[in-house]
Amino acid sequence: MQTKKIINDGNRAVDEMLEGILAAHPRHLKSVDGSSRSIIARDGPRQGKVGLVIGGGSGHEPSFLGFVGKGLADAAAIGNVFASPPPDPILECARAVSGGAGVLFMYGNYAGDVMNFDMAAEMADMDDIKVRTVLSTDDVASAPRDQRHKRRGVAGNFFIFKAAGAACDRMLSFDECERIAGKANDHTFTMGVALSPCSLPQTRRPNFEIGPDEMEIGMGIHGEPGIARGKLKTADEITDEMLDKILDEMAPARGDKVAVLVNSLGSTPLMELYIMNRRVKRRLDDIGVSIHATWVGNYCTSLEMAGASITLHRLDGELQAMLDHPCDCAMFRAG
């Protein structure tokens, strides 16, 4: 049986969504002439500033284009649902935001994205646009600790892009922007849990099977299988299981400061996210870790998947300043 969706044509879903987004956010966003999958900030890109291009597949809204705006990313290249954009729209983004100081490519670590962004970087180089790449690898469930570079990038992108965007907006050097982006990634840890599948607009079939009383810990944001499947537990137990893994790796000391993101994978409501966040707060209080700021809601979704992720972003003075730096994006504002 096909899943129910409010769409016109599965093959047109991404482009029709983009039309709707541009109609809703004309003050923040526009597309590059002749390249409708290259979305750039109306305010932000400027001469002498390192340009920040983010991107990835659709279906994760408000990622990625919701984080395009002054103080954060300058542009987002938009792919098909769950598929990397091809090199051309990425290249158009780089051209549109290049201010002569270099362009940073930032995106989640997936084989397809790496190939397409690398091809775009090679093409940009022929235009004398210097490109450097910082991959996000915040999903602790997706590879062992000693293979962090193999991990997926998931909801922690929010903090990683935020730090990089602030560094770029402060007109820091290419080296500094790249360093801060990499450091933000190293300081960011995410775990997810999925309760029910999503379905692609083109197939309208559930993209994985899961029992009515089951959950999958560590599932990726495209429905990639996680690390363990088990019976659905209580919010506190699920939160503990995810936090244990994150804290084990982050190894915070008493007095450390973090920022928290409790993110819905799509259909899990705010009520459940806040119940999880209650437990996050208690657990962090117990170990003497203070919370500088918390975001709860839809930041990196997986279409209509039910489930949530928890991200902790360990702050030092520098990363806190980047986090607090103002930004004004279509779907996110800070400062």
Added chain:
Amino acid sequence: MTTIDTARLAGMFAAIADAMSADRDRLCALDGIIGDADHGIAMELGFSAARDAVAALDTGATDPTTLLNTAAKSFLNAVGASSGPLYATAFMRGAAAVKGKTSLDDADAVAMFQAMAKGIQDRGKAEPGEKTMMDAWGPAAQAAGEALASGKGLAGSLEAAAQAAKSGAEATKAMIAAKGRASRLGERSLGHMDPGAASAVSVIEAMRIALTG
């Protein structure tokens, strides 16, 4: 001896596109088990775009290299994903391998086929046994070369390639993924055919029928 002209190559893309449409849901289901369930969509989209782009060319005034490059670019821009760069590189390398020819003889066609496999390997950097489409393309390219060298002609060479691709894809069931999205699964990828290898079998079989049937 077969002679393949540009129109025949255009027909090859139509045949592959048909095969991918027929296979779409099976490939998505395979991908759903160990990946993100969109492989069939990407392959259908990519080869439909390639078919349409080459159909718009005047085949009488187009050489095989231009046709293959057109297919590569349209595939890439329609898809992105992993299959976009991989198949686009395959067709660009195929194009380079037959540069200057107005039509392809048996050896040219096999050279094109082998260059495609080499392009996929270079772009994806996958080695044999890592549970990727290379596990079908690698053995297929080798089998085609060996068959041609033993005097089998294009039909026999592509038949050997199709057989080798099939066994190669079958063998991915016993492999643990080391590249691509499924590589994060570790042993949980065991027992399942790699969707990229599965689609490669269909692509190669469609090429065989279109070029020698």
